[in-house]
Amino acid sequence: MDEKLLEFKSIIEQSNNIVFFGGAGVSTESGIPDFRSKDGLYNQKYDYPPETILSHTFFVNKTKEFYRFYKEKLNALKYEPNITHIKLAELEKQGKLKAIVTQNIDNLHQKAGSKNVFELHGSIYRNYCTYCKAFYGPEIVFDDSDDVPVCTKCGHLIKPDVVLYEEGLDDEVVSGAIEAISNADTLIVGGTSLTVYPASGLIRYFKGNNLILINRDSTSYDNMATLVIHESLGKVFSSI
Numbered sequence: 316m317d318e319k320l321l322e323f324k325s326i327i328e329q330s331n332n333i334v335f336f337g338g339a340g341v342s343t344e345s346g347i348p349d350f351r352s353k354d355g356l357y358n359q360k361y362d363y364p365p366e367t368i369l370s371h372t373f374f375v376n377k378t379k380e381f382y383r384f385y386k387e388k389l390n391a392l393k394y395e396p397n398i399t400h401i402k403l404a405e406l407e408k409q410g411k412l413k414a415i416v417t418q419n420i421d422n423l424h425q426k427a428g429s430k431n432v433f434e435l436h437g438s439i440y441r442n443y444c445t446y447c448k449a450f451y452g453p454e455i456v457f458d459d460s461d462d463v464p465v466c467t468k469c470g471h472l473i474k475p476d477v478v479l480y481e482e483g484l485d486d487e488v489v490s491g492a493i494e495a496i497s498n499a500d501t502l503i504v505g506g507t508s509l510t511v512y513p514a515s516g517l518i519r520y521f522k523g524n525n526l527i528l529i530n531r532d533s534t535s536y537d538n539m540a541t542l543v544i545h546e547s548l549g550k551v552f553s554s555i
């Protein structure tokens with residue numbers, strides 16, 4: 316086995332308060348495409364860039380168009396957790412991993428069995444009526460129709476509990492993530508280039524011994540890390 320993977324394994328064995336911070340790269344290994352990718356399909360079907368469509372203003376003003384994009388591009392219901400999700404859930408069961416902080420909204424960590432997950436950008440699995448606040452699971456949104464989902468109790472519009480562009484992060488989720496990161500002895504950061512807010516800000520709260528970065532490309536945090544592995548997450552987590 317590769318020297319770095321052995322070191323990774325050894326750090327995991329010695330750690331008892333691990334936090335994992337994950338970005339989009341965690342989910343792409345499950346086959347979930349990045350909605351930002353400018354494929355031909357998208358160019359033919361939508362008149363606006365994804366960042367515009369997934370904004371608060373757009374949701375309010377062009378709700379039908381918002382949901383056309385959302386239903387097609389963010390439906391992660393059929394995807395399954397990969398080896399990284401599974402190993403992280405096992406580490407939590409063993410009591411070694413205390414929390415996952417994720418930028419993903421696909422619920423795959425929970426699907427793998429993880430319990431303490433801070434979803435910075437919300438989840439497609441939670442949806443609320445904008446009027447009476449009734450809760451709905453994902454099925455009411457991801458049906459086969461082109462319709463805008465409405466509340467079965469009061470008839471008002473349903474909004475996903477996903478943080479749209481122009482919207483702030485949930486305070487409780489952020490403070491929970493900060494607390495977990497500041498108490499951790501080992502922080503593993505994977506599948507994110509750490510360029511996007513709030514990732515870069517949150518890892519500054521880490522005061523533990525081992526900062527591990529797993530990413531295919533270099534990041535500006537590489538020189539701060541105890542261990543940097545430029546490999547796929549799947550390969551790294553398969554080694555433990």
Ligand SMILES: [Zn+2]
Pocket residue numbers: 444445446447448449466467468469470471
């Ligand atoms: Zn309602």
